[in-house]
Each structure stands twice: as C-alpha cells, then as structure tokens.
Amino acid sequence: MKHQARKRFGQHFLTDESVLTHLMGEIRPKNGQHMVEIGPGLGAMTQHLLKHMDHLEVIEIDRDLAEKLRTGRWRDKLTVHEVDVLKFDFNKLPTPLRVVGNLPYNISSPILFALLEVADRIEDQHFMLQKEVIDRMVAEPSSSDYGRLSVMLQAWYDIEHLFDVPPESFDPPPRVMSAIVRMTPKPKTVRQQIPASTFQQIVTAAFSQRRKMLRNTWAGLVQPELAEQAGIALTDRAEAVACEQYIRLAQLMEQ
Ligand SMILES: C[S@@+](CC[C@H](N)C(=O)[O-])C[C@H]1O[C@@H](n2cnc3c(N)ncnc32)[C@H](O)[C@@H]1O
Numbered sequence: 261m262k263h264q265a266r267k268r269f270g271q272h273f274l275t276d277e278s279v280l281t282h283l284m285g286e287i288r289p290k291n292g293q294h295m296v297e298i299g300p301g302l303g304a305m306t307q308h309l310l311k312h313m314d315h316l317e318v319i320e321i322d323r324d325l326a327e328k329l330r331t332g333r334w335r336d337k338l339t340v341h342e343v344d345v346l347k348f349d350f351n352k353l354p355t356p357l358r359v360v361g362n363l364p365y366n367i368s369s370p371i372l373f374a375l376l377e378v379a380d381r382i383e384d385q386h387f388m389l390q391k392e393v394i395d396r397m398v399a400e401p402s403s404s405d406y407g408r409l410s411v412m413l414q415a416w417y418d419i420e421h422l423f424d425v426p427p428e429s430f431d432p433p434p435r436v437m438s439a440i441v442r443m444t445p446k447p448k449t450v451r452q453q454i455p456a457s458t459f460q461q462i463v464t465a466a467f468s469q470r471r472k473m474l475r476n477t478w479a480g481l482v483q484p485e486l487a488e489q490a491g492i493a494l495t496d497r498a499e500a501v502a503c504e505q506y507i508r509l510a511q512l513m514e515q
Pocket residue numbers: 269270271272273274275298299300301302303304305319320321322325343344345346361362363364365367
C-alpha cells in the first residue's frame with residue numbers, strides 16, 4: 261500500500277535518481293564506517309547508502325515507516341531507532357560517526373543545534389535542507405542572510421553548500437528550493453578554545469534585535485573595553501561582526 265505523506269513529519273520523499281547518484285558521489289560511503297541516517301522515510305537514500313555499506317543506523321519517528329524498515333528487504337543491514345531525533349542520544353552510537361539525512365524542514369534548526377552538542381563524536385554531516393537555511397549557514401558578515409545560525413554553526417564547522425535540488429525531485433514537492441550541505445566539525449583543538457556558553461549568550465543577545473547597535477543589545481552584558489579589544493565597534497550592528505570576533509570577545513570575557 262502506498263504511504264500517505266504526513267505533513268506534520270515534513271515528509272517529502274526524494275524520487276530523483278540523478279540527485280541520489282550525485283549525493284552518493286559527495287558522501288562516498290564506505291563499508292566499515294559508522295553512519296546514521298536521520299529520517300530515512302521510504303528509504304530513497306538508505307538503499308543507495310547500503311550499496312556501499314553492510315550496516316546503517318536509522319532514526320525514524322513515523323511508526324509505519326519504521327515498521328516498513330524493520331521488516332523490509334534491507335532489515336538485516338539496518339538498526340532502526342523509532343524515536344524523535346530531538347530525543348535521541350547520539351552518545352550511544354559508535355564514533356567517529358557520519359550523519360546524513362534529508363531532514364524534516366520544520367525542525368531542521370533544532371536538529372542542527374542538537375548535533376552541535378555532540379560535535380566531538382562526529383566526522384561529518386551531509387544534509388538536504390531548505391536552500392534558504394543553507395544560504396544562512398554559509399553567509400558572510402554584512403549580508404542579509406548573516407545571523408545567529410551563521411555565527412553559531414561557522415564557529416563549530418566548516419560548511420560547504422554542495423548543490424541545489426529543485427522541488428520536482430520530491431514526492432510530494434516542497435514549496436521551496438532545497439540544497440545539500442556538508443558540515444565538517446573543526447578540529448577539537450579549535451573548538452575547545454570557544455567558551456561555548458558565553459559565546460552563545462553574546463551571539464544570541466547581539467542578534468535578538470539585529471537592527472539595534474551592539475551598545476544597546478549588549479548593555480550590562482559586555483564591557484565596552486573588551487569589545488574594543490576584540491576589534492568590535494559598539495556602534496555597529498550584529499551583522500557587521502565576524503564569527504572570529506565573537507569568539508575572541510567570548511574568550512576575553514572568560515579571562
Ligand atoms: C523530508 S523526509 C525524507 C525522507 C527520505 N529520507 C527521502 O529522502 O525520501 C523527512 C523524514 O524524516 C522523518 N521525521 C520527521 N520528523 C522526525 C523526527 N522528529 N525524528 C525522526 N524522524 C523524523 C519523516 O517521517 C520523514 O521520513
């Protein structure tokens with residue numbers, strides 16, 4: 261029986277074989293690697309990955325789809341976790357872990373932030389996302405797409421926009437353009453130098469009212485001398501400040 265796509269789970273199934281082939285060329289799955297797929301759905305990516313691998317972990321919230329995967333023709337090669345990915349404990353999977361998925365667009369940012377917490381365990385991530393989200397992830401300072409998502413993710417990952425995928429490549433087609441992104445965690449030595457909670461606090465405050473000057477959004481939070489030492493002008497707005505400057509400021513605040 262044909263699966264009726266469920267809107268609440270952001271179900272848009274990839275049907276375009278040329279996209280899948282292109283994607284596999286980018287992911288280059290190899291047997292013996294530890295890989296987890298978020299939202300395998302009807303298995304479009306899954307079956308391509310399994311051409312190269314004997315085993316794959318998958319996380320699927322939809323009970324019917326999880327059941328199909330558990331009993332279907334790839335059952336011997338899959339470990340199916342029937343759970344909300346936002347509640348899944350990635351610490352229980354082996355490392356180094358490769359993470360892939362055509363993500364449910366309605367919760368893509370929470371998924372990206374949840375994975376940031378376990379970046380130590382991750383080798384790389386390849387995701388299908390709304391193109392607009394990827395534009396924000398790779399945005400440079402002073403562009404209209406540059407925001408909290410850009411700064412938070414660029415601090416932890418090298419991010420590459422790989423290629424675009426049009427709505428016709430899916431059934432049912434989403435209303436927006438999609439794209440594929442590769443995210444590679446920066447070396448541990450680099451990530452360890454970021455005071456995570458202070459960094460998050462100043463970036464969140466700065467972009468909470470992005471039209472205002474930093475001297476207003478940071479009042480009571482950031483000492484003006486420290487901002488100056490980090491090379492940040494408090495008369496600027498959040499979008500003028502580079503990711504490295506936010507990191508530098510967070511480091512100065514921790515000293
Ligand atoms: C955009 S579809 C992709 C399906 C399939 N990978 C493909 O490319 O055809 C998103 C998938 O994520 C699943 N999903 C949605 N929300 C989820 C959640 N919170 N946790 C785990 N899986 C979820 C959906 O049921 C669906 O299978």
